[in-house]
Amino acid sequence: MNGLVGFLERSIVPIAAKIGSQKHLVAIRDAFIGLMPVTMAGSFAVLLNVFLRDLPNEWWGAGNGVTATFAWLIGMNGHVWQGSLAIFAILFALSLGYNIAKAYDVDPLSGALVSLSAFIMGLPAVATIGEEAGWGFFNFAAHFGARGLFTVLLIGFLSVIIFCKFMQWNITIKMPESVPPAVSKAFAAIIPGAVALYVAALVYYLFGFFTGGESLIEWIIETIQAPLMGLSQGYGAVLVIVLLVHLFWFFGLHGANIMQAILQPLYGAAGIENANAFEMGAEIPFQWVAGSFDAFVWPGGSGATLLLLVAILVFSKRSDYKMVGKLGIGPGVFNINEPVMFGLPVVLNPLLLVPFVLAPVAMATIAYAATMLGWVDPVVVPITWVMPVGISGFLATAGDWRSIILSLVNVAVGLIIYIPFVIAANSPKLGGGDAQAEQE
């Protein structure tokens, strides 16, 4: 194992460190994380409406007492959703611009505004109502939600980089020192901001010119975003992600930090699109999203370690294992697994490598098949990752009771996978000497 660790330190760590500290990727990751207060509020609003409007309407029909009584709250939830998940691309444009500018050590507010402006300027804004055509009508559902995400990632990103470079090259308007800092900063950003926005405008104009007026955002959605997100829906992609994340965790590398900048634009965006489609009563576009992993694949945290803890409490005869089991089970219910990962430890423990990887792989396979076959509804509400297993799936699927059965099946499968390894660890050859002593 030491040789393997040495090999990983020489070959994988430098690459992973470069990815994990690459400032643009870090900015993208932080841009998603920074939106959490708003996206969680939006998710909560969607979730509340499930239990106040959607399920009562399904069970008792339109005009039922629950929905009528809470009509005021349902309306408020609609407002929260409209100001959060429904305008995800706009919020992301701000957050991305802010974080990239911060990474380049230039004024973050200006960066956020440049990114937002570069995104909005390219949106189709002409609509035909009846026989009248007019300007100023944005297609809220088509472009403001997660569907606009890749356009932000391309055009917003490009414009902020240009802005930052001009700021760093000091091509700015300099004000006397007597001018207040806020005014000075705003003036300094005029030339870089104008150049960045004109470059973005040129990109939109040239694209429209050469395509006979086609919209760049629609082209990006159709040609780049849809195929990539389509790829994310394949079993192979899900399997590779589960395998990679767990191998990273097992060898003491932060799987989420390494892969988040790649996963969030695909599975995170798919989750937001699902939530928006659900709230609008439209067809659910994606079967597998970021929340699917949280709901069904890793109860207790990475490696489904809650099931390892349960197996330890029931089958282990080792005092050190039992101690970790007792200490770890509380946090484990809420998917916090540092106590078991480092206490047992699971990290770099050759005995536990197989179940640590195999259990989530098996659970992902079962959940993926159940979702694709329509046995369980897809995840449509982004739920916080600390939600306990069973409840998480139920809420995330907007109250599909079959998700609870799926969670129970997955728990059983995970336990079956872990139990033999926990029993094997009782062997004196593997450090379970106290177990033998107890038996004697």
Next chain:
Amino acid sequence: MIIVSSPMQQNEITELLTGYNGGDFTFRFKEKGGIRLFFEVTGDSREAARKARELIKSTPWGAILYFQSIAAE
């Protein structure tokens, strides 16, 4: 005493902490046990563990490391 658990970059972590001279804490490497590195510290061990976490995370490789830094009573 604090325990830093990490299978990766153990030499780098040891060098980083023992070479730290910020004035608030000193870290003296005591021993290694599997993935655990034990350090004698001056001052409050909980604060020292937090400082060690900060120092490790501030390195280029710290962001991708899955590790734990805790006070040992």
